[in-house]
């Protein structure tokens with residue numbers, strides 16, 4: 150029997166153990182609930198001794214860290230390489246295991262002397278959040294080029310009693326749709342070939358027990374920190390064992406490693422919680438807050454945005470925008486973002502994209518007068534770019550038609566009248582950097598909304614090879630270059646709404662535009678879905694016009710404003726045509742957000758289980774002294790009385806004063822009602838945390854399309 154060396158990583162509520170004996174393949178032997186201290190690691194292998202079954206291997210076949218083919222593991226595969234058809238049967242054996250205890254990091258080096266490749270896995274514990282970040286690098290040690298067709302960063306064995314899969318689908322203006330299904334024999338697979346994170350295939354999956362709910366039960370999650378093509382899979386093999394894996398999806402011939410060259414597989418962020426889906430989400434939130442976001446951004450209250458898009462689209466008039474800015478400042482807005490349409494001949498989406506010079510026609514005196522007006526009002530100026538794209542009707546395309554991604558002899562798929570630039574070419578990024586840098590250097594601008602509005606349907610370079618992977622790396626480098634040159638400028642990741650919202654991009658940007666839909670009812674669900682991975686402080690949420698431009702639905706200001714408070718608040722409407730009473734109500738909503746944004750963005754986020762017709766989420770301060778809950782009445786309720794509000798996360802022994810803060814001065818629609826009985830809109834009433842979490846507060850009857858914000862402060 151081979152003597153096993155074990156690498157044990159403890160993080161938050163989770164333990165991961167890798168069997169890593171020198172000269173043997175490494176594999177994850179345990180991932181799940183934290184093992185007790187002193188647990189005899191060797192017992193893991195003994196406990197897992199396989200039972201031989203007729204018609205199968207007479208010895209346990211382990212999958213290795215990336216289920217490479219030479220191991221003979223038949224249930225799934227995480228690596229496909231070859232050199233002109235040779236050297237494909239890779240079998241990696243551990244050459245060294247290094248533990249850096251003081252840095253909470255461990256590295257496993259492995260190699261295959263026959264196939265001549267080396268793979269290094271880095272396991273990094275994030276002590277701020279309890280998640281584990283796993284990355285992998287593969288190096289070609291041979292004398293011939295190595296073609297890499299596929300590589301999962303890691304294959305993680307999922308506890309077998311995790312019977313449910315929670316995945317995320319969606320569409321433009323309807324992102325983060327949660328899909329929960331029963332795990333089945335075979336593969337649950339999401340493959341994304343859109344060249345951006347995508348609206349329909351968020352690279353994250355949760356596995357949990359059948360009984361797991363928002364506040365209870367075990368769950369584990371895997372997220373690929375990558376903003377391009379990906380594969381994400383859960384394989385339930387014929388053995389019954391379950392494996393979760395993820396990696397970049399590589400196009401044919403995309404990665405051919407020259408001798409000595411390396412491929413870095415995007416990181417996988419793995420998390421576990423026994424405190425339900427909410428507990429798991431809190432870990433991901435902390436990871437983003439403490440390890441993805443810049444400290445300067447994390448520590449600064451998230452300013453209220455104004456965005457010009459739905460107000461004026463391409464119809465820019467500097468005087469009208471100044472008037473809009475004045476109104477914005479009046480109602481408490483802190484950052485004014487000038488969206489698409491300020492440059493070149495960009496009067497619609499058919500021309501000008503790529504020409505990053507201020508439009509003389511529209512801004513004859515440049516942008517400075519508008520910026521001075523905005524900053525003079527005490528607001529910060531922000532501006533929109535879509536650097537990766539070009540309209541064929543643009544000076545840039547006329548000068549450099551060869552700069553776009555394309556496949557020879559194949560017509561481009563039409564997509565918003567624009568083509569994607571090949572960022573893997575140094576001269577393209579140099580040009581883009583110079584243009585962005587010039588605008589930022591010449592103007593007092595503190596914020597960039599970085600948009601990206603088409604899929605990469607034909608991501609071929611001039612050399613005929615696919616560039617989708619290189620495109621994402623080059624994008625990250627370009628953003629970083631802008632950040633280094635302009636460290637005080639914050640950057641938002643937008644991609645036709647939430648098409649590029651993932652942990653990869655959040656290592657380079659400071660906020661995501663969650664969705665183009667400002668319909669508050671849709672937004673309730675989009676934000677709920679996003680909250681499985683993304684914290685409120687990065688999820689942009691805007692108050693749109695009364696009648697939503699995308700759904701045509703008309704909603705009250707109270708509903709619209711109340712919905713955006715559970716996010717990073719902004720406003721996106723024509724303030725000059727909005728009725729005065731609505732503006733006054735909006736100003737109050739903004740004030741409420743400002744009063745509570747520290748709690749909202751620093752506290753622990755909770756979702757309560759879905760109840761027909763209601764969406765209930767909340768944030769509880771880390772010291773449990775305060776909480777803010779949002780109860781959205783999405784539709785008519787099935788029963789005569791709404792249910793009790795059974796809160797979570799409070800300190801049972803503390804007394805909390807409960808008040809209804811929003812809508813302002815809200816009156817029940819019938820009487821008697823708990824709102825008036827308990828003076829909830831006045832001084833409120835005091836209950837113990839235990840009472841609020843066990844007996845719960847009777848919710849008042851309310852019309853559908855109402856959102857109530859309930860505040861609790863410890864006495």
Ligand code: DGJ
Pocket residue numbers: 458488489533600602643644645646662664665
């Ligand atoms: C798509 C974005 O999601 C919108 O917010 C807006 O910026 C438009 N692009 C501008 O073209």
